[in-house]
Amino acid sequence: MSESAPVTADERVKSEPFLTKLMKRPELGAMAGVVLVFIFFAITADSSMFTLAGVMNFMTPAAQLGILAIGAALLMIGGEFDLSIGSMVAFSGLFFGVCVVTWQLPLIVAIPMTFVFAAMVGGINGNIVIRSGLPSFIVTLAFLFILRGLSLVGLKMATGGSTQLRGVRDVVENDWLAPFFSGEAFGGLFAWMAEVGIIDTFKNGAPKVPGIPVEILWFIVMALAATYVLLRTPAGNWIFASGGDKTAASNSGVPVNRVKVSLFMLTACCAALVAIITVMDAGSTDARRGFQKEFEAIIAAVIGGCLLTGGYGSAIGAFFGSIIFGMVVIGLTYTDFDQDWFQVFLGGMLLIAVLFNNAIRKRVTGER
Amino acid sequence: MSDDTKFHHGDTANDLAPIVQMKDIEKHFGNIIALAGVSFDVKPGECHCLLGDNGAGKSTFIKTMSGVHKPTKGEIYFEGKPLHFDTPRDAMEAGIATVFQDLAMIPLMSVTRNFFMGREPTKGKSLFKRFDVEQANDVCMEEMRKMGINLRGPDQAVGTLSGGERQTVAIARAVYFGAKILILDEPTSALGVRQTSNVLATIDRVRNQGIGVVFISHNVRHALAVGDRFTVLNRGKTLGTATRGEITPEELQDLMAGGQEMAQLEGSLGGTV
Numbered sequence: 001m002s003e004s005a006p007v008t009a010d011e012r013v014k015s016e017p018f019l020t021k022l023m024k025r026p027e028l029g030a031m032a033g034v035v036l037v038f039i040f041f042a043i044t045a046d047s048s049m050f051t052l053a054g055v056m057n058f059m060t061p062a063a064q065l066g067i068l069a070i071g072a073a074l075l076m077i078g079g080e081f082d083l084s085i086g087s088m089v090a091f092s093g094l095f096f097g098v099c100v101v102t103w104q105l106p107l108i109v110a111i112p113m114t115f116v117f118a119a120m121v122g123g124i125n126g127n128i129v130i131r132s133g134l135p136s137f138i139v140t141l142a143f144l145f146i147l148r149g150l151s152l153v154g155l156k157m158a159t160g161g162s163t164q165l166r167g168v169r170d171v172v173e174n175d176w177l178a179p180f181f182s183g184e185a186f187g188g189l190f191a192w193m194a195e196v197g198i199i200d201t202f203k204n205g206a207p208k209v210p211g212i213p214v215e216i217l218w219f220i221v222m223a224l225a226a227t228y229v230l231l232r233t234p235a236g237n238w239i240f241a242s243g244g245d246k247t248a249a250s251n252s253g254v255p256v257n258r259v260k261v262s263l264f265m266l267t268a269c270c271a272a273l274v275a276i277i278t279v280m281d282a283g284s285t286d287a288r289r290g291f292q293k294e295f296e297a298i299i300a301a302v303i304g305g306c307l308l309t310g311g312y313g314s315a316i317g318a319f320f321g322s323i324i325f326g327m328v329v330i331g332l333t334y335t336d337f338d339q340d341w342f343q344v345f346l347g348g349m350l351l352i353a354v355l356f357n358n359a360i361r362k363r364v365t366g367e368r
Numbered sequence: 369m370s371d372d373t374k375f376h377h378g379d380t381a382n383d384l385a386p387i388v389q390m391k392d393i394e395k396h397f398g399n400i401i402a403l404a405g406v407s408f409d410v411k412p413g414e415c416h417c418l419l420g421d422n423g424a425g426k427s428t429f430i431k432t433m434s435g436v437h438k439p440t441k442g443e444i445y446f447e448g449k450p451l452h453f454d455t456p457r458d459a460m461e462a463g464i465a466t467v468f469q470d471l472a473m474i475p476l477m478s479v480t481r482n483f484f485m486g487r488e489p490t491k492g493k494s495l496f497k498r499f500d501v502e503q504a505n506d507v508c509m510e511e512m513r514k515m516g517i518n519l520r521g522p523d524q525a526v527g528t529l530s531g532g533e534r535q536t537v538a539i540a541r542a543v544y545f546g547a548k549i550l551i552l553d554e555p556t557s558a559l560g561v562r563q564t565s566n567v568l569a570t571i572d573r574v575r576n577q578g579i580g581v582v583f584i585s586h587n588v589r590h591a592l593a594v595g596d597r598f599t600v601l602n603r604g605k606t607l608g609t610a611t612r613g614e615i616t617p618e619e620l621q622d623l624m625a626g627g628q629e630m631a632q633l634e635g636s637l638g639g640t641v
Contacts (some may be wrong), residue, residue: 232498234488241485244474251472253457253486311476364476364525 020183026305027317028092029356033303033324033349041327045334052199053208062326063219064202064274066319068293069300070226071270073318076301078263079243080129080136085297087147088271089290092118097165097285100172102158109176114272122268126261144294152287170285182209182280215277226315243310246274300325303353307361324349384411385448387548387580394441395428402428404604410549410580415571417583417591420601426584429601430551434466435459460553465542466551473534475527479519480508480524483541511540515570532563539570543579551582552575556590568594588620600624
């Protein structure tokens with residue numbers, strides 16, 4: 001063992017086949033799932049499901065969930081849970097609604113305020129978890145109810161007794177910032193493609209798909225950004241480290257608490273983004289917004305390869321997990337199956353994903 | 369004492385000034401006195417063994433040294449200047465690296481990611497500042513090769529390494545990041561014979577680079593194999609420091625166990641402990 005030891009292969013290590021290497025990627029399960037679900041619907045569903053209009057149709061709910069799921073996935077990799085995401089959607093939706101309707105603020109003020117507000121609530125969540133040392137599961141479960149309740153009470157206060165706050169569309173319609181958060185993007189491109197005949201049109205010549213819903217773009221941008229942060233920045237390494245082993249990470253100089261609180265704030269901001277998009281789309285906000293989304297987001301993250309124990313997973317996985325979700329929830333309407341099979345399907349997918357992830361983890365760590 | 373030819377011992381550099389000097393350190397946890405006046409110093413290029421039985425205060429002492437605990441009383445001098453560390457990070461930046469028993473390794477993460485955890489090399493500016501994965505991988509493979517470990521690849525998960533290999537990754541990491549003092553908390557306690565000798569050889573290699581090694585152990589034989597000086601802790605106090613060659617394994621053993629009882633026990637066990 002001299003200073004310049006020659007590079008010799010260990011004779012006990014077999015060379016790894018490509019497939020085994022692929023098996024070690026956390027997002028593999030979700031990708032395989034997308035393929036399986038696609039095949040399933042390609043056989044059973046009406047052929048219109050995979051036209052451009054059909055794809056937009058299932059990508060829209062996938063994107064709305066996916067934005068939450070990517071936040072949830074990062075937080076899970078960082079070793080924590082947030083069960084209050086769904087309630088956070090309602091709560092920040094209420095705040096946003098009050099900003100634009102009651103206070104008549106322009107979007108350029110209302111949107112940043114909503115994000116700051118959400119980040120503060122996320123920060124409170126995170127600080128309680130960090131300082132008390134309690135499991136985030138129980139702390140955020142409390143916030144699931146607190147925020148949902150506050151949304152109800154707040155809505156009644158803002159509207160004088162109703163649990164729905166209307167009139168958002170009227171005030172934001174002509175705001176220059178609105179196109180970034182509502183409606184469809186690339187309308188001109190799609191109109192041109194309709195004219196040239198690349199995409200289907202209605203009889204009057206208007207394209208059947210007027211553009212890409214903005215949430216899909218947000219969803220893609222966020223998936224790419226999150227993947228970049230995770231795999232190619234020091235912050236990404238800190239997230240993996242904080243989730244993998246908190247003590248080991250902080251002994252190595254990783255600011256674990258700061259990482260975790262930031263992740264809680266990020267998750268809350270993801271919820272706020274979904275709230276802003278959906279509230280502007282619907283033109284109103286109500287207390288049931290985001291109901292049970294926390295579970296769906298966590299399921300999408302787990303299907304995407306995140307371990308419940310933290311330290312392992314991927315944002316791209318959550319991206320595909322959400323697409324599976326969207327395909328199933330919308331796809332069933334294109335088939336002859338009863339739509340309520342959806343829940344069975346979702347639970348089944350979750351179970352398979354967890355078993356699969358467990359096996360992958362053992363493979364990666366070389367446990368026997 | 370048997371003549372040990374396996375390891376090269378650097379000259380016990382008595383004339384060199386200590387890197388770290390700790391004087392009369394006391395540490396109280398509530399009404400528990402964990403350390404009641406411990407003095408200790410480490411010189412460059414020596415391996416100073418800190419011996420003691422369970423509960424002697426070894427862990428508390430090294431945690432004080434590495435900035436995890438603040439001493440209740442006593443002074444710490446670093447390169448001649450009085451100093452105190454507020455966080456482990458301060459100590460690390462000053463050049464005191466600790467390899468804890470749990471190794472601060474994350475099994476699910478790759479060797480490279482573990483190696484650079486908390487100190488990732490970056491390239492690019494401001495918004496485009498990113499983790500330089502290629503450089504990290506190259507450095508990690510090279511450093512591990514120097515320590516005599518050939519990785520399958522830089523993305524190999526630490527969970528797949530053996531105990532000795534993990535220990536070596538942790539030591540290589542500390543050395544690479546410019547440790548002047550390397551504290552090893554019972555590095556050999558859970559290892560097999562061959563892995564133990566690998567780790568001891570690594571300690572020797574590190575010492576020859578001029579790094580001061582603090583080797584915590586309760587195994588006299590492992591300590592004698594590489595140690596230049598030996599300090600024994602018992603019930604939160606130092607029982608004195610001996611230089612290599614001045615003390616026999618039996619004497620060390622007795623000191624660690626607190627004398628008489630052990631002598632009797634050893635008699636009945638036929639001197640096998």
